[in-house]
Amino acid sequence: MARKPDIELVALSKRFGDTVAVDSINLKIPAGSYCCLLGPSGCGKTTTLRMIAGHEEVSEGDVVLGSRNITHVPTAERGTAMMFQSYALFPHLDCTDNVAFSLKMRGIDREARRARALELLKRVQMEPFAKRLPAQLSGGQQQRVALARALITDPQVLLLDEPLSALDPFLRVKMREELKALQTRLGISFIHVTHSQDEAMALADLVVVMDHGKIEQSAPPREVFNKPASAFVAKFIGGHNVLPAAVARAKGEAAFVAIRADRMTVQPGVAPTDASSLAGVARSVEYLGSTVQVGIDVVGLETLSAIVPEARFDAAPVVPGQAVTLSWMPGDVHALGR
Numbered sequence: 001m002a003r004k005p006d007i008e009l010v011a012l013s014k015r016f017g018d019t020v021a022v023d024s025i026n027l028k029i030p031a032g033s034y035c036c037l038l039g040p041s042g043c044g045k046t047t048t049l050r051m052i053a054g055h056e057e058v059s060e061g062d063v064v065l066g067s068r069n070i071t072h073v074p075t076a077e078r079g080t081a082m083m084f085q086s087y088a089l090f091p092h093l094d095c096t097d098n099v100a101f102s103l104k105m106r107g108i109d110r111e112a113r114r115a116r117a118l119e120l121l122k123r124v125q126m127e128p129f130a131k132r133l134p135a136q137l138s139g140g141q142q143q144r145v146a147l148a149r150a151l152i153t154d155p156q157v158l159l160l161d162e163p164l165s166a167l168d169p170f171l172r173v174k175m176r177e178e179l180k181a182l183q184t185r186l187g188i189s190f191i192h193v194t195h196s197q198d199e200a201m202a203l204a205d206l207v208v209v210m211d212h213g214k215i216e217q218s219a220p221p222r223e224v225f226n227k228p229a230s231a232f233v234a235k236f237i238g239g240h241n242v243l244p245a246a247v248a249r250a251k252g253e254a255a256f257v258a259i260r261a262d263r264m265t266v267q268p269g270v271a272p273t274d275a276s277s278l279a280g281v282a283r284s285v286e287y288l289g290s291t292v293q294v295g296i297d298v299v300g301l302e303t304l305s306a307i308v309p310e311a312r313f314d315a316a317p318v319v320p321g322q323a324v325t326l327s328w329m330p331g332d333v334h335a336l337g338r
Contacts, residue, residue: 004031005066005079007052007157007189012061014047014213021047023213024061029206034183034190036200039210040236045193046161048210052191053082053159065156081155085162087146089134095121096130099149120148124182140171147182158183160192164199176202197237201225209233226260229337234258241304245335247278254335263332264306266294267325268318277327280304282318294318296326 007029014022022044029035037045050056052063054075062071070078089098096117097104103113121127124144134142143163150158163179164172180203183190194200200207201221209216209224209232217229228234231242240258250257270279283303284295292313296304306326318324 004188005068005156006031007066007191008062008064009048009052010062010064012048012051012063013059014044014051014056015059020213022051025210025213025215027208027215027218029189029191032187032189033205034180034203035192035206035208036204037191037193037208037210038195038197038200038236039216040195043210044213045208045210049082049159049161049191049193052157053080054078055082079156080159081150081153081157082159082161083146083150083163085165087134087142087166089142089145089149091134094131094133095126095137095145095148098134098145099152101149102153116152117148120152121145123151124148124178139167140175143167143175144178147179151186155188157189157191158186160190162193162195164194164196172199179203209236211236227334228258231256231258231336234334234336239307242336243301243304247301248333250330250333250335252335254337256336258334258336259328259332261293261305262291262307263328264304264308265327266296266306266308266318267316267327268322269325270323271325271327276330277325278304280324280326282320282322282324284320285318294324296324298326 009025009027011024011026012022013024037048039045047056051058058071062069065079096114099117099120100113103116118127118130121130124147126141126144126148129137129141164175167175176199192203204221207221207224208218211232217224217233225237228237234240234242239261241261242256242258245254245257248257271277278298280296280298282294283297286293290310292308292310294306294308296306298304304326
């Protein structure tokens with residue numbers, strides 16, 4: 001069996017006039033990986049996806065799939081398929097003909113293409129709805145049809161542009177699980193654009209955090225969360241407090257450090273401040289079920305956060321406006337790069 005190909009972006013750039021949307025990025029996505037491009041609006045993640053798909057012309061650099069440079073290869077001949085945010089189903093075609101459409105464009109006869117479309121609909125649990133029009137489907141069902149349509153050409157890489165953003169929160173989690181299971185079953189690479197940190201963490205083997213057209217960090221999700229490469233990554237991923245190293249009295253050359261909010265301890269009253277504590281005032285208290293999130297104002301710093309297990313909070317509760325001490329273990333301090 002032939003080895004599935006890696007995908008590599010080499011010094012890839014995209015300019016729109018004087019605006020640099022993607023700035024000479026380098027990235028290697030191992031074959032069979034689930035990769036999430038993550039970042040705020042305007043960071044370049046969707047433009048990167050569109051260049052891989054061939055929907056956006058590359059300004060500089062290369063897109064390489066296995067041993068093939070596909071930078072200037074027509075979209076239909078790249079070995080990639082794209083699933084759009086809007087799903088873009090044809091309203092006048094039933095599910096079967098929607099899925100079979102690309103095979104129709106390739107001249108495959110009606111019986112053969114519809115048989116193949118039904119195979120794909122079965123794979124995404126949509127075979128019972130084969131004769132329905134898109135308007136007769138729920139959002140989650142439309143998404144499954146769009147997935148089947150993208151997969152019918154047997155792509156080596158599936159590209160997904162914010163595929164879950166139109167779904168309600170409950171369905172989003174369910175479809176997230178289904179996407180990961182499908183990718184594992186197919187064994188092909190998925191490259192998924194999202195602005196949701198939770199989505200990227202739950203799905204990805206490789207998280208690529210982007211900002212202003214550059215890659216801030218590319219690593220497995222646990223590494224991105226536990227060892228953010230920069231203050232931007234720590235803040236964007238969430239769940240961290242970013243402090244000047246001098247305030248945290250951390251040793252080393254780093255200007256800033258990150259400390260996970262769930263590694264912080266908050267207690268009422270002002271205890272003597274040492275190398276691992278700060279005095280502040282509780283700003284907010286949010287009950288989150290198994291945990292309680294406490295926002296703390298410390299003079300001269302952005303609002304800090306402690307995520308405390310419910311039982312520990314109940315043993316020493318605090319209320320907004322109350323003086324508190326925030327403390328942490330020195331071993332939980334992570335020095336930031338940039």
